[in-house]
Amino acid sequence: MPKLLRILAPFACLLVLLLAPRPVLALEGTLRKIQESGAITLGHRESSLPFSYYGDNQQVIGYSHTLMLRVVRAIKAQLAMPDLRVRLMPVNSSNRITLVQNGTVDLECGSTTNNAERRKQVAFSNTIFIVGTRLLTHVSSGVKDFPDLAGKTVVTTAGTTSERLLRRMNDDNRMSMSLISAKDHGESFMILTTGRAVAFMMDDALLFGERAKAKNPREWIVTGTPLSQEAYGCMMRKDDPAFRALVNETLAWLMTSGEAERIYAQWFTSPIPPRGLNLHFPISEAMKNLFREPNDLSFDQDEPRQTAATTPARPTGYHWNWGILTSATPSGGTYLHWLITGLFWTVLLSVSAWLLALALGIPLGIARASTHRLVWRNLAMAYVELFRDIPLLVQLFLWYFVLPELMPGPWGEAIKGWRPEAQQFLAAWLCLGMFTAARVAEQVRAALQAIPPGQKEAALALGLTSVQAYRWVLLPVALRITLPPLTSEFLNVFKNSSVATTIGLLELSRQAQQLVDYTAQPYEAFIAVTLLYLLINLTVLFGMRRLEQGVRVPGLALEGRE
Amino acid sequence: MIGLDFSSALAAWPLLLEGAIVTARITLTAMLVGLVWGTVLAVARLSPVRPLAWLATLYINLFRSVPLVMVILWFFLIVPEVLHGLFGRAVGDIRLASAMVAFALFEAAYYAEILRAGILSVPHGQMEAGLALGFTRGATLRSIILPQAFRNMLPLLLTQAVILFQDTSLVYVIGLADFFGMSYKIGDRDGRLTEMLIMAGAVYLCIGLLFSRLVARLQKRFSK
Numbered sequence: 001m002p003k004l005l006r007i008l009a010p011f012a013c014l015l016v017l018l019l020a021p022r023p024v025l026a027l028e029g030t031l032r033k034i035q036e037s038g039a040i041t042l043g044h045r046e047s048s049l050p051f052s053y054y055g056d057n058q059q060v061i062g063y064s065h066t067l068m069l070r071v072v073r074a075i076k077a078q079l080a081m082p083d084l085r086v087r088l089m090p091v092n093s094s095n096r097i098t099l100v101q102n103g104t105v106d107l108e109c110g111s112t113t114n115n116a117e118r119r120k121q122v123a124f125s126n127t128i129f130i131v132g133t134r135l136l137t138h139v140s141s142g143v144k145d146f147p148d149l150a151g152k153t154v155v156t157t158a159g160t161t162s163e164r165l166l167r168r169m170n171d172d173n174r175m176s177m178s179l180i181s182a183k184d185h186g187e188s189f190m191i192l193t194t195g196r197a198v199a200f201m202m203d204d205a206l207l208f209g210e211r212a213k214a215k216n217p218r219e220w221i222v223t224g225t226p227l228s229q230e231a232y233g234c235m236m237r238k239d240d241p242a243f244r245a246l247v248n249e250t251l252a253w254l255m256t257s258g259e260a261e262r263i264y265a266q267w268f269t270s271p272i273p274p275r276g277l278n279l280h281f282p283i284s285e286a287m288k289n290l291f292r293e294p295n296d297l298s299f300d301q302d303e304p305r306q307t308a309a310t311t312p313a314r315p316t317g318y319h320w321n322w323g324i325l326t327s328a329t330p331s332g333g334t335y336l337h338w339l340i341t342g343l344f345w346t347v348l349l350s351v352s353a354w355l356l357a358l359a360l361g362i363p364l365g366i367a368r369a370s371t372h373r374l375v376w377r378n379l380a381m382a383y384v385e386l387f388r389d390i391p392l393l394v395q396l397f398l399w400y401f402v403l404p405e406l407m408p409g410p411w412g413e414a415i416k417g418w419r420p421e422a423q424q425f426l427a428a429w430l431c432l433g434m435f436t437a438a439r440v441a442e443q444v445r446a447a448l449q450a451i452p453p454g455q456k457e458a459a460l461a462l463g464l465t466s467v468q469a470y471r472w473v474l475l476p477v478a479l480r481i482t483l484p485p486l487t488s489e490f491l492n493v494f495k496n497s498s499v500a501t502t503i504g505l506l507e508l509s510r511q512a513q514q515l516v517d518y519t520a521q522p523y524e525a526f527i528a529v530t531l532l533y534l535l536i537n538l539t540v541l542f543g544m545r546r547l548e549q550g551v552r553v554p555g556l557a558l559e560g561r562e
Numbered sequence: 563m564i565g566l567d568f569s570s571a572l573a574a575w576p577l578l579l580e581g582a583i584v585t586a587r588i589t590l591t592a593m594l595v596g597l598v599w600g601t602v603l604a605v606a607r608l609s610p611v612r613p614l615a616w617l618a619t620l621y622i623n624l625f626r627s628v629p630l631v632m633v634i635l636w637f638f639l640i641v642p643e644v645l646h647g648l649f650g651r652a653v654g655d656i657r658l659a660s661a662m663v664a665f666a667l668f669e670a671a672y673y674a675e676i677l678r679a680g681i682l683s684v685p686h687g688q689m690e691a692g693l694a695l696g697f698t699r700g701a702t703l704r705s706i707i708l709p710q711a712f713r714n715m716l717p718l719l720l721t722q723a724v725i726l727f728q729d730t731s732l733v734y735v736i737g738l739a740d741f742f743g744m745s746y747k748i749g750d751r752d753g754r755l756t757e758m759l760i761m762a763g764a765v766y767l768c769i770g771l772l773f774s775r776l777v778a779r780l781q782k783r784f785s786k
Contacts, residue, residue, distance in 0.1 A: 509632050
């Protein structure tokens with residue numbers, strides 16, 4: 001019987017589509033855009049196993065992705081465009097909504113929870129999956145349920161509903177957990193497996209998916225009473241009833257015809273790429289009910305369900321709302337407070353890294369300029385080359401991810417036991433400080449070499465030792481003439497500190513992205529953060545100019561400044 | 563940590579090559595467009611027409627005060643939406659395009675400053691001599707001043723190109739898979755992140771060393 005169904009399914013699908021009334025002329029919104037451009041852009045995830053992820057050879061596969069491709073098939077049929085080009089666009093939890101809103105992505109089926117907050121920004125299709133938010137942890141961690149997390153470090157993925165739930169739970173119950181928000185599920189899982197967090201909170205199906213990626217899946221268990229139920233839906237732009245109806249009809253047909261259940265079995269109870277593991281995640285009652293009666297019910301019914309007919313048309317044009325900065329965040333405080341926190345981290349990181357850079361860079365520069373001690377000179381040169389020729393981002397990842405793995409066991413474990421901010425800060429501080437030290441060293445070397453050799457000779461002739469000659473004669477002059485180029489290096493430190501956003505440090509540019517994600521007011525967030533950077537820049541420039549004027553050496557300068 | 567296993571780097575070389583091509587495309591586009599646009603900006607900044615000079619100064623200072631990460635994000639998340647308001651919807655995957663535009667406009671500000679210094683390094687008498695010989699200002703600039711400025715600044719321009727090449731790894735923040743992004747993804751997929759990060763670092767180091775040697779050689783030849 002199922003075999004017969006499978007053979008007949010495509011024909012039935014075709015029949016339904018042929019019989020369905022097709023208003024050819026009245027195309028609007030997304031369908032019209034697709035018809036005019038001859039292409040559709042699909043948003044997919046990169047590591048939401050088994051919903052939407054890269055299999056072998058960077059091919060996107062997964063449960064949600066399969067459903068999405070079925071929808072595309074229906075779109076091709078409806079528009080009578082068999083050669084419709086399909087573009088794939090990877091999205092992550094923090095940018096997916098913006099990308100759907102701004103027209104980059106037409107349809108996203110991944111692992112996006114349908115909730116009231118998001119329905120204000122995008123439209124959701126019929127539910128494609130129902131999950132509960134639970135915990136993944138090591139079998140020996142002793143964590144059985146959410147209350148066990150008090151005082152521990154927990155990781156979750158940035159921009160997900162789990163992140164919000166976890167923050168709220170932490171504040172409401174005063175659990176004093178340390179929370180890490182990782183960029184993607186893959187990164188969250190890595191933070192868990194490398195011992196930086198005791199548990200990973202996420203939707204259970206995804207946790208089973210991540211668990212399957214582990215070197216030894218038996219070491220990891222999914223545990224805890226679900227904190228919430230979540231309904232995944234496909235996202236598309238708001239106020240596009242025709243497109244939404246087509247997506248929903250296709251999904252409903254897949255579910256009621258038994259096709260969806262077959263797709264479910266393919267991804268959740270059979271071996272899947274890339275390593276042929278079986279998630280063993282049997283179909284739940286909730287999912288069976290969904291397949292029987294497809295619907296778009298979400299589990300947060302605090303707002304009336306969105307229906308295509310009653311939604312007011314979204315007025316075109318952007319709504320400026322600077323008041324958003326002073327409105328409250330979901331976890332208390334205002335968004336302005338987030339910006340100030342970001343500013344604090346940026347300044348703290350930059351200034352402390354700058355001090356490290358000076359402490360290392362000046363001796364390195366002296367060694368670089370020395371004419372006698374060849375060993376020291378070569379060592380300093382090797383340092384400069386090493387830290388100057390590897391991109392800052394790569395260095396940061398090496399410090400953050402690789403160093404604790406390469407350190408002797410107990411040391412690495414000790415670092416991983418720190419608070420997440422402390423770990424991120426340590427990595428960023430070392431990275432930025434040592435990177436900048438190489439550049440400071442070059443400036444100091446240039447300055448020392450610009451001082452006429454007679455000065456050193458005179459100092460030595462007067463009976464000063466070599467150290468004294470540097471301390472009292474050469475360095476004071478060198479540092480003063482190197483001040484202008486050092487100013488621009490100092491400014492670079494502030495700018496480079498934004499790279500720390502990639503390991504999750506909540507500095508300014510990370511706050512910009514988080515603000516966009518939470519408020520859906522991207523212009524205000526980006527303008528505010530950019531202005532703060534300009535402010536930092538001006539402050540530093542002003543301060544350093546004053547200093548330069550105070551210590552300028554008449555007649556000696558490295559670079560002519562007007 | 564126990565032994566490192568670099569086999570996934572070898573197995574994934576076609577993907578790494580794909581990433582390297584993305585890196586190369588961004589670097590080259592940003593270099594060429596940045597150089598041309600940077601020259602225009604440098605000339606504008608030195609121009610006797612005040613508003614033009616102010617605009618160029620504003621552009622250069624603005625781009626030089628904002629972190630590259632922010633610029634990349636601006637051009638990925640915000641600018642397309644503004645353009646969408648003005649010209650209609652953007653279609654498809656704009657990551658590579660937005661990265662190219664962001665890098666080109668960003669690098670132009672840095673090239674402009676280098677070239678401005680280069681132009682200023684040519685003695686003023688040359689411009690006067692050119693004018694006295696009956697060349698127009700533009701012609702003097704084009705055929706007398708700029709060639710010398712480029713020559714004087716070649717080492718700095720190349721150093722900036724090496725920095726640009728390294729900075730392309732920052733497209734990571736918009737999820738574009740350049741050489742580094744691809745290495746990261748493969749490491750993430752295969753559970754071999756440590757090895758892939760070390761591999762990526764080593765490759766960048768080799769290329770960086772090669773180029774800085776080249777620049778140092780050029781510098782020697784030019785200073786003779």
